[in-house]
Amino acid sequence: MDADSVMSIGRQAMEVTILLAAPILLISLAVGLLIAMFQAATQINEMTLSFVPKLMAVAVVLMAAGPWLLRQIVGFTQKLIENIPYMIG
DSSP: OOOHHHHHHHHHHHHHHHHHHHHHHHHHHHHHHHHHHHHHTTTTOOOGGHHHHHHHHHHHHHHHHHHHHHHHHHHHHHHHHHTTHHHHH
Protein backbone atom coordinates (compact mmCIF):
# COMPACT_ATOMS: atom_id res chain seq x y z
CA MET A 1 0.00 0.00 0.00
CA ASP A 2 1.67 3.16 -1.19
CA ALA A 3 1.06 6.82 -0.41
CA ASP A 4 -1.10 7.36 -3.49
CA SER A 5 -3.61 4.72 -2.47
CA VAL A 6 -3.77 6.11 1.08
CA MET A 7 -4.39 9.59 -0.29
CA SER A 8 -7.06 8.23 -2.63
CA ILE A 9 -8.88 6.47 0.21
CA GLY A 10 -8.64 9.60 2.34
CA ARG A 11 -10.00 11.75 -0.48
CA GLN A 12 -12.90 9.37 -1.07
CA ALA A 13 -13.67 9.33 2.66
CA MET A 14 -13.75 13.13 2.75
CA GLU A 15 -16.03 13.22 -0.31
CA VAL A 16 -18.45 10.77 1.30
CA THR A 17 -18.37 12.76 4.55
CA ILE A 18 -19.19 16.00 2.73
CA LEU A 19 -21.90 14.26 0.73
CA LEU A 20 -23.50 12.91 3.90
CA ALA A 21 -23.26 16.14 5.90
CA ALA A 22 -24.33 18.56 3.17
CA PRO A 23 -28.13 17.99 3.20
CA ILE A 24 -28.34 18.26 6.97
CA LEU A 25 -26.13 21.33 7.20
CA LEU A 26 -27.81 23.12 4.30
CA ILE A 27 -31.31 22.64 5.72
CA SER A 28 -30.13 23.76 9.15
CA LEU A 29 -28.54 26.82 7.57
CA ALA A 30 -31.67 27.70 5.61
CA VAL A 31 -33.96 27.31 8.63
CA GLY A 32 -31.57 29.34 10.77
CA LEU A 33 -31.52 32.10 8.16
CA LEU A 34 -35.32 32.20 7.98
CA ILE A 35 -35.62 32.33 11.77
CA ALA A 36 -32.98 35.08 11.92
CA MET A 37 -34.89 37.12 9.34
CA PHE A 38 -38.12 36.63 11.31
CA GLN A 39 -36.38 37.68 14.52
CA ALA A 40 -34.93 40.75 12.84
CA ALA A 41 -38.30 41.75 11.41
CA THR A 42 -40.17 41.29 14.69
CA GLN A 43 -37.28 42.37 16.95
CA ILE A 44 -37.64 39.24 19.06
CA ASN A 45 -34.22 38.57 20.54
CA GLU A 46 -34.75 35.12 21.97
CA MET A 47 -31.69 32.91 21.51
CA THR A 48 -33.57 29.63 21.95
CA LEU A 49 -36.20 30.43 19.32
CA SER A 50 -34.14 28.98 16.46
CA PHE A 51 -33.22 25.74 18.23
CA VAL A 52 -36.55 23.88 18.01
CA PRO A 53 -37.29 24.64 14.31
CA LYS A 54 -33.74 23.67 13.34
CA LEU A 55 -34.00 20.46 15.35
CA MET A 56 -37.31 19.60 13.70
CA ALA A 57 -35.96 20.39 10.22
CA VAL A 58 -32.90 18.20 10.77
CA ALA A 59 -35.15 15.37 12.00
CA VAL A 60 -37.32 15.66 8.88
CA VAL A 61 -34.24 15.64 6.63
CA LEU A 62 -32.85 12.60 8.41
CA MET A 63 -36.15 10.76 8.00
CA ALA A 64 -36.46 11.73 4.34
CA ALA A 65 -32.83 11.26 3.30
CA GLY A 66 -31.91 8.56 5.81
CA PRO A 67 -32.16 5.61 3.42
CA TRP A 68 -30.06 7.42 0.82
CA LEU A 69 -27.47 8.43 3.42
CA LEU A 70 -27.30 4.85 4.67
CA ARG A 71 -26.86 3.48 1.12
CA GLN A 72 -23.98 5.91 0.53
CA ILE A 73 -22.07 4.97 3.67
CA VAL A 74 -22.72 1.23 3.24
CA GLY A 75 -21.59 1.38 -0.40
CA PHE A 76 -18.38 3.16 0.55
CA THR A 77 -17.70 0.68 3.35
CA GLN A 78 -18.37 -2.31 1.09
CA LYS A 79 -15.96 -0.96 -1.53
CA LEU A 80 -13.30 -0.52 1.13
CA ILE A 81 -13.77 -4.03 2.49
CA GLU A 82 -13.81 -5.59 -1.00
CA ASN A 83 -10.55 -3.83 -1.90
CA ILE A 84 -8.62 -4.98 1.18
CA PRO A 85 -6.93 -7.90 -0.65
CA TYR A 86 -5.73 -5.57 -3.42
CA MET A 87 -4.44 -3.04 -0.90
CA ILE A 88 -2.44 -5.60 1.07
CA GLY A 89 -0.87 -7.53 -1.76
